[in-house]
Amino acid sequence: MxxxxxxxxxxxxxxxxxxxxxxxxxxxxxxxxxxxxxxxxxxxxxxxxxxxxxxxxxxxPRNKYIDAGNALEPVIRNYVRKNAQSLLPGILGIPQSEQLTVEEPVPREKCGYDHFHDSKVFGGLVDGYIGYEGRRQAVLEIKTSGNRPKWLDSEGKVSVIPETYMLQAGLYAQLSGLDRIVFAVGFLEDQDYDRPGNWVPSPENCAVIAVDRPDMAKPMKDAETWYHEYIDRxxxxxxxxxxxxxxxxxxxxxxxxxxxxxxxxxxxxxxxxx
Known part of the structure; x- marks a missing residue:
């Protein structure tokens, strides 16, 4: 048992x-x-x-939404990689270059399901990194969503990052020592969750957004205090x-x-x- x-x-x-x-x-x-x-x-x-x-x-327990997100993470990462020259330079403020790369994360099974062993309290798994001229420039955070409106600003542009996602990516950027985050978001319809293998990323259903890392000092301090108060106790x-x-x-x-x-x-x- x-x-x-x-x-x-x-x-x-x-x-x-x-x-x-x-x-x-x-x-x-x-x-x-x-x-x-x-x-x-x-x-x-x-x-x-x-x-x-x-x-x-x-x-x-796993459900079709979790399964779809897991199945489409590598698909969206490959989409960003194949279209890096058109998607990334403008939002990151860097020139087009063959030295612009999308880095695969270390497989979870090979890192003990944690990419941040130097931290005793915080950890997790990144979805990848954006590199330029041999150096990491930004954390790549991949999401799937069936609710496009929550990502839209007042002008109907995909630019609003839900707070919980910003905290997640902000933590990984902080632990990685990076100041920038690239969100790659795939927008799914109801039928896509039943057959995620049929979903193909395109400019119409996939958005790529670059943002500055938020100030993580207070969120991380508050979370660590909470951790000691409850988990350690x-x-x-x-x-x-x-x-x-x-x-x-x-x-x-x-x-x-x-x-x-x-x-x-x-x-x-x-x-x-x-």
């Missing part, structure tokens, strides 16, 4: 609406978790992120009504049944109390 992270729960405190846990091995704050920690994400919560960083919750922030399904899942864990299954598989059966 595979290890269930809920076995590390010490207590689920309904009165304080928190979970106390024993930490076996904590994870680092990646770019996708920075926004939820700071309360600017519609897709996750600080409570959920704390359980993910503690290894208790394995993350939301072994207690989640309070859950809210948005976490109701997750709390229900936590409470569905049966230590006795898990222990019995482990013994049947030759395990010790030792687990901490609820």
């Amino acid at each position: 595979a290890f269930d992270g809920r076995a590390n729960i010490v207590e689920i405190d309904d009165s304080d609406r928190v979970v106390v846990f024993d930490l076996y091995r904590k994870k680092k704050i990646s770019g996708t978790k920075l926004g939820p920690i700071l309360g600017v994400s519609d897709l996750s919560t600080p409570f959920k992120v704390s359980l993910e960083l503690a290894g208790i919750y394995p993350g939301d 072994g207690e989640t922030p309070q859950w809210t009504d948005a976490d109701a399904d997750l709390v229900k899942w936590l409470k569905s864990y049966d230590p006795k049944a898990a222990s019995k299954a482990r013994k049947g598989n030759g395990g010790s059966g030792h687990r901490r109390r609820f």
Whole structure:
């Protein structure tokens, strides 16, 4: 039987609406978790992120939106690479040159699923880099979206970066020591999520935007403080009504049944109390 992270729960405190846990091995704050920690994400919560960083919750199950994003990341990166001379010089303020490159990221399996081993608190995986004359110039951040209007400014131009994405890319730019970010965004229709292999990037459905790295000093300081307060201490922030399904899942864990299954598989059966 595979290890269930809920076995590390010490207590689920309904009165304080928190979970106390024993930490076996904590994870680092990646770019996708920075926004939820700071309360600017519609897709996750600080409570959920704390359980993910503690290894208790394995993350939301895969769906067609996640699968499409994963499948199209290399497609969009190749699109940017093949059209680099027309897409990048103008937005980066550099001349056209054969020395303009789009760098592949180190495969996640070869870097321990983290491109930033020098940081103890922050980590994650970049989608690539833009290089010029042998030096990295910008972080490449690739996104897919089914909501084009949220990227549009008042003139109908694709130039608005959702805050949680800006924090994610800003973190990776900061950790990479770079001042610029290039977003490559593929806009999908509903049917594209069912058949992402049929989607072909073009100027009509793909936009490339260059922005300066935001000031990451306060966001990173606030996130690190949060990390020490909750993850290092072994207690989640309070859950809210948005976490109701997750709390229900936590409470569905049966230590006795898990222990019995482990013994049947030759395990010790030792687990901490609820």
